[in-house]
Amino acid sequence: MNIGIIGATGKAGDLILKEAQERGHEVTAIVRNRTKLQHDVPVIEKDIFDLTKEDLSNFDVVVNAFGTSPDQGQPHIDAARILTKALQGTNTRLFVVGGAASLYVDEDKTTQVIDTPDFPDAIKPMAGGMAKALAQLQNAADLTWTFLSPAVEFDYEGGRTGTYQKGKDHLITNSEGNSYISYADYAIAVLDEIENKEHINERFTIVGESK
Template identity: 50%
Template sequence: MKIGIIGATGKQGNLILLEAYRRGHDVTALIRDQQKLKHEVPYIEKELYDLTPAELEGFDAVVDAFNAPANMPQLHQTSLRHITKVVKDLDTKLYVVGGAGSLYIDSGKTTRLSETPDFPESFKRTADSMAAALDELRNSKGTNWIYVSPAANFDFEGAKTGEYQLAGETLTVNSQGDSYISYADYASGLLDLIESGDHNKERVSLVSK
Protein backbone atom coordinates (compact mmCIF):
# COMPACT_ATOMS: atom_id res chain seq x y z
CA MET A 1 0.00 0.00 0.00
CA LYS A 2 1.04 3.59 -0.54
CA ILE A 3 0.94 5.38 2.82
CA GLY A 4 1.63 9.05 3.56
CA ILE A 5 2.44 10.09 7.12
CA ILE A 6 1.87 13.66 8.27
CA GLY A 7 4.13 14.40 11.21
CA ALA A 8 6.52 11.56 10.38
CA THR A 9 9.34 13.16 12.34
CA GLY A 10 7.37 13.23 15.61
CA LYS A 11 7.47 10.53 18.28
CA GLN A 12 4.43 8.58 17.13
CA GLY A 13 4.74 9.47 13.46
CA ASN A 14 8.29 8.12 13.33
CA LEU A 15 7.26 4.79 14.87
CA ILE A 16 4.33 4.49 12.46
CA LEU A 17 6.68 5.20 9.56
CA LEU A 18 9.09 2.49 10.74
CA GLU A 19 6.29 -0.04 11.25
CA ALA A 20 4.86 0.65 7.79
CA TYR A 21 8.30 0.42 6.18
CA ARG A 22 9.07 -2.82 8.05
CA ARG A 23 5.89 -4.34 6.62
CA GLY A 24 6.95 -3.48 3.08
CA HIS A 25 4.62 -0.59 2.36
CA ASP A 26 5.48 2.32 0.08
CA VAL A 27 5.89 5.06 2.69
CA THR A 28 6.16 8.81 2.14
CA ALA A 29 6.89 11.30 4.92
CA LEU A 30 4.77 14.46 4.73
CA ILE A 31 6.89 16.89 6.73
CA ARG A 32 7.75 20.55 7.15
CA ASP A 33 11.50 20.07 7.73
CA GLN A 34 13.41 17.39 5.83
CA GLN A 35 16.45 17.81 8.08
CA LYS A 36 14.52 16.24 10.96
CA LEU A 37 13.77 13.09 8.95
CA LYS A 38 15.83 10.21 10.35
CA HIS A 39 15.24 7.67 7.58
CA GLU A 40 15.84 7.52 3.85
CA VAL A 41 12.29 7.43 2.56
CA PRO A 42 10.48 9.56 -0.03
CA TYR A 43 9.17 12.79 1.40
CA ILE A 44 7.14 15.88 0.63
CA GLU A 45 8.56 18.89 2.43
CA LYS A 46 5.66 21.27 2.92
CA GLU A 47 3.64 22.99 5.60
CA LEU A 48 0.63 20.88 6.58
CA TYR A 49 -1.71 23.75 5.73
CA ASP A 50 -0.27 23.92 2.20
CA LEU A 51 -0.92 20.28 1.27
CA THR A 52 -3.27 19.90 -1.70
CA PRO A 53 -5.54 17.13 -3.10
CA ALA A 54 -3.17 16.68 -6.04
CA GLU A 55 -0.37 15.70 -3.65
CA LEU A 56 -2.42 13.21 -1.63
CA GLU A 57 -4.67 11.60 -4.24
CA GLY A 58 -2.21 8.79 -5.00
CA PHE A 59 -2.10 7.47 -1.45
CA ASP A 60 -4.20 4.55 -0.25
CA ALA A 61 -3.96 5.92 3.29
CA VAL A 62 -2.81 9.13 4.92
CA VAL A 63 -1.95 9.08 8.61
CA ASP A 64 -2.39 12.32 10.51
CA ALA A 65 0.17 12.13 13.34
CA PHE A 66 0.41 15.90 13.76
CA ASN A 67 0.73 16.98 17.38
CA ALA A 68 -0.05 20.60 18.22
CA PRO A 69 2.13 22.47 20.74
CA ALA A 70 0.62 22.55 24.23
CA ASN A 71 0.30 26.34 24.08
CA MET A 72 -1.57 26.22 20.74
CA PRO A 73 -4.18 23.46 21.21
CA GLN A 74 -6.48 25.04 18.63
CA LEU A 75 -4.17 23.69 15.92
CA HIS A 76 -5.64 20.26 16.50
CA GLN A 77 -8.87 21.62 15.08
CA THR A 78 -7.53 23.79 12.28
CA SER A 79 -5.03 21.18 11.07
CA LEU A 80 -7.53 18.32 10.97
CA ARG A 81 -10.08 20.59 9.33
CA HIS A 82 -7.61 21.32 6.53
CA ILE A 83 -6.53 17.71 6.05
CA THR A 84 -10.15 16.56 5.96
CA LYS A 85 -10.87 19.05 3.17
CA VAL A 86 -7.77 17.95 1.24
CA VAL A 87 -8.74 14.26 1.16
CA LYS A 88 -12.43 14.96 0.62
CA ASP A 89 -13.75 13.03 -2.38
CA LEU A 90 -10.44 11.17 -2.83
CA ASP A 91 -10.11 7.40 -2.60
CA THR A 92 -7.51 8.06 0.11
CA LYS A 93 -8.56 7.05 3.63
CA LEU A 94 -7.56 9.28 6.54
CA TYR A 95 -6.26 7.71 9.77
CA VAL A 96 -6.07 10.14 12.68
CA VAL A 97 -3.79 9.59 15.68
CA GLY A 98 -6.23 10.84 18.31
CA GLY A 99 -6.30 11.44 22.02
CA ALA A 100 -7.69 9.56 25.00
CA GLY A 101 -9.37 12.55 26.67
CA SER A 102 -12.43 12.29 24.43
CA LEU A 103 -13.08 8.63 25.30
CA TYR A 104 -16.23 8.07 27.31
CA ILE A 105 -16.12 6.59 30.80
CA ASP A 106 -19.71 5.30 30.71
CA SER A 107 -21.59 3.01 28.36
CA GLY A 108 -24.19 5.71 27.75
CA LYS A 109 -21.45 7.96 26.33
CA THR A 110 -22.43 10.97 28.41
CA THR A 111 -19.14 11.77 30.16
CA ARG A 112 -15.72 12.06 28.58
CA LEU A 113 -12.51 11.23 30.40
CA SER A 114 -11.46 14.88 30.15
CA GLU A 115 -14.60 15.87 32.08
CA THR A 116 -13.74 13.81 35.15
CA PRO A 117 -12.41 15.52 38.32
CA ASP A 118 -9.04 13.72 38.25
CA PHE A 119 -8.19 14.61 34.67
CA PRO A 120 -4.98 16.74 34.71
CA GLU A 121 -5.77 20.41 34.25
CA SER A 122 -2.60 20.88 32.20
CA PHE A 123 -3.95 18.54 29.49
CA LYS A 124 -7.54 19.79 29.47
CA ARG A 125 -7.25 22.47 26.77
CA THR A 126 -5.56 20.02 24.44
CA ALA A 127 -8.13 17.30 25.18
CA ASP A 128 -11.01 19.72 24.59
CA SER A 129 -9.55 20.86 21.29
CA MET A 130 -8.98 17.29 20.11
CA ALA A 131 -12.54 16.39 21.09
CA ALA A 132 -13.85 19.35 19.10
CA ALA A 133 -11.74 18.28 16.12
CA LEU A 134 -13.24 14.79 16.34
CA ASP A 135 -16.75 16.24 16.41
CA GLU A 136 -15.98 18.23 13.25
CA LEU A 137 -14.61 15.11 11.61
CA ARG A 138 -17.81 13.21 12.38
CA ASN A 139 -19.80 15.91 10.60
CA SER A 140 -17.54 16.05 7.54
CA LYS A 141 -18.90 14.99 4.15
CA GLY A 142 -17.12 13.03 1.45
CA THR A 143 -14.16 11.91 3.58
CA ASN A 144 -13.32 8.34 4.52
CA TRP A 145 -11.70 8.36 7.94
CA ILE A 146 -10.99 6.49 11.14
CA TYR A 147 -10.01 8.18 14.40
CA VAL A 148 -7.79 6.01 16.60
CA SER A 149 -7.52 6.93 20.29
CA PRO A 150 -4.78 5.46 22.48
CA ALA A 151 -5.32 4.31 26.05
CA ALA A 152 -5.15 6.95 28.79
CA ASN A 153 -1.58 6.00 29.69
CA PHE A 154 0.20 6.38 26.36
CA ASP A 155 3.81 5.34 27.01
CA PHE A 156 6.59 6.35 24.62
CA GLU A 157 9.15 4.30 26.57
CA GLY A 158 6.96 1.19 26.71
CA ALA A 159 8.00 -2.08 25.08
CA LYS A 160 6.59 -3.49 21.87
CA THR A 161 4.69 -6.62 22.86
CA GLY A 162 2.84 -7.19 19.61
CA GLU A 163 -0.40 -7.59 21.53
CA TYR A 164 -3.25 -5.14 22.02
CA GLN A 165 -7.02 -4.88 22.21
CA LEU A 166 -9.12 -3.05 19.65
CA ALA A 167 -11.90 -1.28 21.55
CA GLY A 168 -14.57 1.29 20.88
CA GLU A 169 -15.33 4.75 22.24
CA THR A 170 -15.49 3.77 25.89
CA LEU A 171 -12.33 3.83 28.01
CA THR A 172 -11.11 0.22 28.20
CA VAL A 173 -8.60 -1.35 30.57
CA ASN A 174 -6.20 -4.26 30.22
CA SER A 175 -5.96 -7.44 32.28
CA GLN A 176 -4.21 -5.48 35.06
CA GLY A 177 -7.04 -2.96 35.20
CA ASP A 178 -4.99 -0.20 33.53
CA SER A 179 -5.79 1.90 30.50
CA TYR A 180 -2.34 1.56 28.95
CA ILE A 181 -0.59 1.12 25.61
CA SER A 182 2.93 1.76 24.39
CA TYR A 183 3.63 3.94 21.37
CA ALA A 184 5.15 0.88 19.64
CA ASP A 185 2.06 -1.29 20.13
CA TYR A 186 -0.16 1.59 19.02
CA ALA A 187 1.86 1.80 15.79
CA SER A 188 1.33 -1.93 15.23
CA GLY A 189 -2.38 -1.61 15.87
CA LEU A 190 -2.72 1.34 13.52
CA LEU A 191 -0.96 -0.52 10.71
CA ASP A 192 -3.22 -3.52 11.29
CA LEU A 193 -6.21 -1.22 10.84
CA ILE A 194 -4.78 0.26 7.65
CA GLU A 195 -4.05 -3.15 6.19
CA SER A 196 -7.47 -4.56 7.08
CA GLY A 197 -9.40 -1.59 5.72
CA ASP A 198 -11.98 -2.26 8.42
CA HIS A 199 -14.00 0.53 10.02
CA ASN A 200 -14.98 3.73 8.27
CA LYS A 201 -16.17 6.99 9.74
CA GLU A 202 -15.70 5.54 13.21
CA ARG A 203 -13.62 6.24 16.29
CA VAL A 204 -11.90 3.23 17.82
CA SER A 205 -9.31 2.85 20.57
CA LEU A 206 -6.26 0.71 21.26
CA VAL A 207 -5.26 -0.65 24.66
CA SER A 208 -2.77 -3.29 25.77
CA LYS A 209 -3.86 -6.76 26.83
Protein backbone atom coordinates in the same frame (compact mmCIF):
# COMPACT_ATOMS: atom_id res chain seq x y z
CA MET B 1 -0.08 0.45 -0.06
CA ASN B 2 1.08 3.98 -0.69
CA ILE B 3 1.05 5.74 2.69
CA GLY B 4 1.80 9.38 3.49
CA ILE B 5 2.65 10.20 7.11
CA ILE B 6 2.19 13.75 8.35
CA GLY B 7 4.43 14.41 11.33
CA ALA B 8 6.78 11.55 10.49
CA THR B 9 9.55 13.05 12.66
CA GLY B 10 7.42 12.96 15.80
CA LYS B 11 7.30 10.12 18.33
CA ALA B 12 4.21 8.40 16.94
CA GLY B 13 4.89 9.27 13.31
CA ASP B 14 8.42 7.88 13.40
CA LEU B 15 7.30 4.51 14.77
CA ILE B 16 4.36 4.31 12.38
CA LEU B 17 6.73 4.99 9.49
CA LYS B 18 9.09 2.22 10.66
CA GLU B 19 6.22 -0.24 11.04
CA ALA B 20 4.88 0.60 7.57
CA GLN B 21 8.33 0.17 6.01
CA GLU B 22 8.88 -3.18 7.73
CA ARG B 23 5.59 -4.41 6.28
CA GLY B 24 6.66 -3.48 2.78
CA HIS B 25 4.47 -0.45 2.18
CA GLU B 26 5.53 2.57 0.14
CA VAL B 27 5.97 5.42 2.60
CA THR B 28 6.33 9.16 2.13
CA ALA B 29 7.20 11.46 5.02
CA ILE B 30 5.22 14.71 5.09
CA VAL B 31 7.19 17.05 7.33
CA ARG B 32 8.03 20.68 7.90
CA ASN B 33 11.77 20.05 8.16
CA ARG B 34 13.33 17.16 6.26
CA THR B 35 16.63 17.49 8.14
CA LYS B 36 14.97 15.98 11.23
CA LEU B 37 13.93 12.84 9.37
CA GLN B 38 15.80 9.68 10.35
CA HIS B 39 14.72 7.55 7.39
CA ASP B 40 15.57 7.33 3.70
CA VAL B 41 12.10 7.77 2.21
CA PRO B 42 10.48 10.19 -0.25
CA VAL B 43 9.61 13.50 1.41
CA ILE B 44 7.03 16.22 1.01
CA GLU B 45 8.45 19.19 2.91
CA LYS B 46 5.37 21.24 3.70
CA ASP B 47 3.45 22.58 6.68
CA ILE B 48 0.26 20.66 7.43
CA PHE B 49 -1.76 23.85 7.05
CA ASP B 50 -0.54 24.28 3.47
CA LEU B 51 -1.37 20.76 2.23
CA THR B 52 -3.75 20.44 -0.70
CA LYS B 53 -5.69 17.77 -2.55
CA GLU B 54 -2.90 17.64 -5.12
CA ASP B 55 -0.39 16.82 -2.39
CA LEU B 56 -2.42 14.02 -0.82
CA SER B 57 -4.89 12.41 -3.19
CA ASN B 58 -2.38 10.00 -4.76
CA PHE B 59 -1.90 8.18 -1.45
CA ASP B 60 -4.03 5.22 -0.43
CA VAL B 61 -3.86 6.42 3.18
CA VAL B 62 -2.71 9.65 4.81
CA VAL B 63 -1.78 9.28 8.48
CA ASN B 64 -2.09 12.47 10.51
CA ALA B 65 0.43 12.15 13.35
CA PHE B 66 0.70 15.92 13.74
CA GLY B 67 1.42 17.02 17.30
CA THR B 68 1.33 20.19 19.37
CA SER B 69 2.31 21.27 22.84
CA PRO B 70 -0.33 20.53 25.52
CA ASP B 71 -1.49 24.15 25.67
CA GLN B 72 -2.51 24.22 21.99
CA GLY B 73 -5.85 22.94 20.79
CA GLN B 74 -6.86 25.07 17.83
CA PRO B 75 -4.17 23.65 15.50
CA HIS B 76 -5.78 20.21 15.74
CA ILE B 77 -9.15 21.67 14.80
CA ASP B 78 -7.63 23.59 11.90
CA ALA B 79 -5.69 20.54 10.72
CA ALA B 80 -8.85 18.43 10.67
CA ARG B 81 -10.63 21.07 8.62
CA ILE B 82 -7.79 21.38 6.09
CA LEU B 83 -7.30 17.62 5.68
CA THR B 84 -11.04 17.04 5.38
CA LYS B 85 -11.24 19.64 2.62
CA ALA B 86 -8.22 18.12 0.83
CA LEU B 87 -9.51 14.54 0.93
CA GLN B 88 -13.27 14.88 0.51
CA GLY B 89 -14.37 13.24 -2.71
CA THR B 90 -11.12 11.28 -3.11
CA ASN B 91 -10.28 7.61 -2.62
CA THR B 92 -7.67 8.48 0.00
CA ARG B 93 -8.37 7.41 3.57
CA LEU B 94 -7.47 9.76 6.40
CA PHE B 95 -6.10 8.01 9.50
CA VAL B 96 -5.81 10.23 12.58
CA VAL B 97 -3.56 9.60 15.55
CA GLY B 98 -6.08 10.81 18.10
CA GLY B 99 -6.31 11.37 21.82
CA ALA B 100 -7.94 9.56 24.73
CA ALA B 101 -9.78 12.56 26.19
CA SER B 102 -12.89 12.07 24.04
CA LEU B 103 -13.42 8.47 25.17
CA TYR B 104 -16.52 7.94 27.31
CA VAL B 105 -16.38 6.61 30.85
CA ASP B 106 -20.09 5.87 31.24
CA GLU B 107 -22.48 3.62 29.35
CA ASP B 108 -24.81 6.46 28.38
CA LYS B 109 -22.01 8.47 26.77
CA THR B 110 -22.56 11.56 28.90
CA THR B 111 -19.08 11.87 30.45
CA GLN B 112 -15.78 11.85 28.59
CA VAL B 113 -12.33 11.36 30.05
CA ILE B 114 -11.70 15.10 29.72
CA ASP B 115 -14.68 15.75 32.01
CA THR B 116 -13.41 13.60 34.87
CA PRO B 117 -12.11 15.33 38.04
CA ASP B 118 -8.53 14.08 37.76
CA PHE B 119 -7.97 15.14 34.16
CA PRO B 120 -4.98 17.55 34.12
CA ASP B 121 -5.85 21.16 33.33
CA ALA B 122 -2.48 21.62 31.62
CA ILE B 123 -3.37 19.36 28.69
CA LYS B 124 -7.04 20.31 28.33
CA PRO B 125 -6.45 22.68 25.39
CA MET B 126 -4.75 19.99 23.27
CA ALA B 127 -7.18 17.28 24.42
CA GLY B 128 -10.19 19.45 23.71
CA GLY B 129 -8.87 20.34 20.28
CA MET B 130 -8.42 16.70 19.36
CA ALA B 131 -11.94 15.93 20.57
CA LYS B 132 -13.34 18.68 18.35
CA ALA B 133 -11.26 17.36 15.44
CA LEU B 134 -12.97 13.98 15.90
CA ALA B 135 -16.37 15.66 15.87
CA GLN B 136 -15.48 17.34 12.58
CA LEU B 137 -14.64 13.99 11.02
CA GLN B 138 -17.86 12.43 12.32
CA ASN B 139 -19.85 15.20 10.64
CA ALA B 140 -17.90 15.24 7.37
CA ALA B 141 -19.53 14.12 4.13
CA ASP B 142 -17.81 12.17 1.35
CA LEU B 143 -14.70 11.42 3.41
CA THR B 144 -13.15 8.08 4.35
CA TRP B 145 -11.49 8.26 7.77
CA THR B 146 -10.43 6.42 10.92
CA PHE B 147 -9.53 7.94 14.31
CA LEU B 148 -7.52 5.84 16.76
CA SER B 149 -7.63 6.92 20.41
CA PRO B 150 -4.75 5.57 22.49
CA ALA B 151 -5.13 4.62 26.12
CA VAL B 152 -4.88 7.35 28.75
CA GLU B 153 -1.31 6.32 29.53
CA PHE B 154 0.44 6.54 26.16
CA ASP B 155 3.97 5.36 26.90
CA TYR B 156 6.80 6.16 24.51
CA GLU B 157 9.29 4.17 26.60
CA GLY B 158 7.02 1.11 26.79
CA GLY B 159 7.96 -2.18 25.16
CA ARG B 160 6.63 -3.81 22.03
CA THR B 161 4.42 -6.75 22.98
CA GLY B 162 2.74 -7.18 19.61
CA THR B 163 -0.68 -7.57 21.20
CA TYR B 164 -3.52 -5.26 22.18
CA GLN B 165 -7.27 -5.23 22.79
CA LYS B 166 -9.72 -3.03 20.94
CA GLY B 167 -12.74 -1.01 21.95
CA LYS B 168 -14.88 1.64 20.29
CA ASP B 169 -15.93 4.85 22.03
CA HIS B 170 -15.46 3.87 25.67
CA LEU B 171 -12.36 3.84 27.85
CA ILE B 172 -11.08 0.29 28.30
CA THR B 173 -8.47 -1.15 30.67
CA ASN B 174 -5.96 -4.00 30.64
CA SER B 175 -5.68 -7.02 32.95
CA GLU B 176 -4.27 -4.81 35.70
CA GLY B 177 -7.13 -2.32 35.42
CA ASN B 178 -4.98 0.30 33.73
CA SER B 179 -5.63 2.32 30.57
CA TYR B 180 -2.22 1.75 28.99
CA ILE B 181 -0.63 1.37 25.56
CA SER B 182 2.96 1.73 24.41
CA TYR B 183 3.79 3.76 21.31
CA ALA B 184 5.29 0.62 19.75
CA ASP B 185 2.07 -1.37 20.12
CA TYR B 186 0.04 1.64 18.98
CA ALA B 187 2.05 1.71 15.74
CA ILE B 188 1.27 -1.96 15.22
CA ALA B 189 -2.44 -1.24 15.67
CA VAL B 190 -2.29 1.61 13.16
CA LEU B 191 -0.84 -0.61 10.44
CA ASP B 192 -3.14 -3.51 11.30
CA GLU B 193 -6.13 -1.23 10.79
CA ILE B 194 -4.74 0.31 7.61
CA GLU B 195 -4.35 -3.18 6.16
CA ASN B 196 -7.55 -4.76 7.52
CA LYS B 197 -9.98 -1.82 7.18
CA GLU B 198 -12.17 -2.81 10.12
CA HIS B 199 -13.01 0.70 11.36
CA ILE B 200 -13.99 2.78 8.37
CA ASN B 201 -15.57 6.12 9.26
CA GLU B 202 -15.40 5.50 12.98
CA ARG B 203 -13.21 5.91 16.02
CA PHE B 204 -11.75 3.00 17.92
CA THR B 205 -9.39 2.63 20.85
CA ILE B 206 -6.80 0.15 22.08
CA VAL B 207 -5.25 -0.98 25.33
CA GLY B 208 -2.24 -3.19 25.98
CA GLU B 209 -0.18 -4.77 28.71
CA SER B 210 2.90 -3.04 30.06
CA LYS B 211 6.24 -4.76 29.44
